[in-house]
Amino acid sequence: MKKVLWFAAGVAVGVFAAHQFNQTAQGKKVFADFETKVRDFTDALVDGYREREAELRAAIGDAGDSVKKAATK
Template sequence: MKKALWLIAGIGIGFLVAHQFNQTKSGKEFFAEFDKKAKEFSDSLVDGYREREAELRSAIADAGDKVSKIAK
């Protein structure tokens, strides 16, 4: 229980410090750059996921075609 309280206190203090830092010019620049990089990262993950999904769907379609030809 004591560890959970320390965790909650740490999160709260971290939030307050980040909020205060965001009020400064350099803080705004830092968080803008951080947001930009996080968005780029998440966009690349989504693109990779969609690309792999398309590859798998194509492979499944090819396998289905081969099974249909064999069944005839």
């Protein structure tokens, strides 16, 4: 229980410090840059996921066609 309290206190101090830092011009720039980098990263993940999903769906479709051809013989 003691560790949970220390963890919660650390989170609270971190949030407070980030809020105070965000009040400065430099802090706003840092957080804006961070937000841009996170957005670029998530966009790259989504694009990669969609590409891989399309590849897998194409492979499944090809395999399904082969099974249908073999079954008709």
